Amino acid sequence: MDISPDALKQVVALQSATDDDLHLIYKNSVVRSVEEDGYFFMQGDEAAYSYVLASGQVKLMQSNPQGQQVNLRTISPWQMYGAIGAVRKDNPVYPVTAQAMENSAALAIPNSFFRSALEERPYLAFGIMNQMTSYIQEIQIRYRELATEKVEQRVANTLVRLAGQLGVRATDEVKIELAFSRQDVAEMSGTTLYTVSRLLSEWERRGVIKAGREKIIVVKPHELVRIADGKA
Amino acid sequence: MDISPDALKQVVALQSATDDDLHLIYKNSVVRSVEEDGYFFMQGDEAAYSYVLASGQVKLMQSNPQGQQVNLRTISPWQMYGAIGAVRKDNPVYPVTAQAMENSAALAIPNSFFRSALEERPYLAFGIMNQMTSYIQEIQIRYRELATEKVEQRVANTLVRLAGQLGVRATDEVKIELAFSRQDVAEMSGTTLYTVSRLLSEWERRGVIKAGREKIIVVKPHELVRIADGKA
DNA sequence: CTTTTTGTTTGCGCTGGCGCAAAGAGCGAT
């Protein structure tokens, strides 16, 4: 994997870093490659590194003692993750598990270093705080949806969100392609694989999406939004 | 309301602030009093101030377009809230509504000032980031609970959490008193007032709690925890 | 003390969504 200090300019959380800063971060970090289905870290592990994804795709999830799990976030290249431990001195433990959805590589920044960098450069902290507030806002909205909306709306919302964040627009019309299993979508929507399957089937019948094995093509995004809003 | 710079030492988010810092913050702020059921700010308002609660109790909630709402957080004195706008330059808008549950007073810190204070004093930013990470961890757990656990467990969990955060221990045994309506608890647990009522009735029959009008006394906390864990 | 307001309880019927089970389909490996 080729990661250069220059590539780090794409990292939103580090947007106000200087070239020197990025070089320093780069020099103090190591690259970690994880193959599909492997883990960057597990919930409960000591949080020693913050990560910047360079290639592949990673999902952050949380499980309860019984092993049921929810997907909290999907990470695409040049997003930072696992940075919670960079801030806390006390019990720096990852609160989530980071699993590679495909072969992935990431820059692992030692928190001891990252922490002192933040202490010396307030403008870096703002980048991190901005990311945190964005995430807080998103998860609060999702929390509200989970509490107040019904499954159909939540699944539609999940697709809309995914399409916006990491959908690949196909050539002609407004087709947006997503690579997720029914189980994945269920864990993102707080429902079951069966219910997701039934909903996708119905939407396919209506021509809103096209479904395949671990693939969902959104044909009429606008219609999905209507469903998400409860107007269908 | 008497708020002194010294009192601000109790604010966890400002724990590493110097006396001078606290004085400066104090001098640049104003006190806002809001009576019961009044609002400090509404979801969507321009986020011009960060608040530190001095007295009373405030709940942070979010509503959807249809007006259904969820309670995200309950603020007790010397907690900071509404600080999301302090960090973001772009669209500083409160993502939640802050409503007083009783007559309350808070120190309103102008974000323009607070922001520059953070820029100049990295150690202050760490206090804020710490608060943010704590909150992220809590809401992620609650999100998972909402997605994977059943109502009985969630309501029990809500009571356990409330008891831990702001329960007042009664003299003798381990009684913990809480002042919330069934509706409040429902909005914190992602369920309905009816279901909460039914559950509380049953638990009262079993002697786990004592219920009153806008009052819940936890008699056997340990038993509640068992229910929350799904072992009852 | 009486009235009004606000919060609580509980019976009842309904249904959204769960989850088993079994069949079907897509994809990689040999």
Next chain:
DNA sequence: ATCGCTCTTTGCGCCAGCGCAAACAAAAAG
């Protein structure tokens, strides 16, 4: 081409939890 693995679909039965409605209870107002 065929096998085998994994993911998906769908019929079916079930029940947790919703929400109306009406009675009840505790405060607050007058």
